[in-house]
């Protein structure tokens with residue numbers, strides 16, 4: 001997935017990136033969240049949720 005794209009939709013991202021470090025039991029996951037103009041005010045939790053959905057979609061597409 002390109003970092004030039006918004007994490008939540010297919011629009012071009014503007015240059016605002018948020019790094020999220022997520023710790024679960026044994027592993028640390030780093031997320032880079034990019035936002036387009038529409039999602040500039042979207043909070044991190046919501047961005048992460050949308051990013052996850054997009055990644056699931058992406059995997060499904062690759063599997064076909």
Ligand SMILES: [Zn+2]
Pocket residue numbers: 006007008009010011035036037038039
């Ligand atoms: Zn967006």
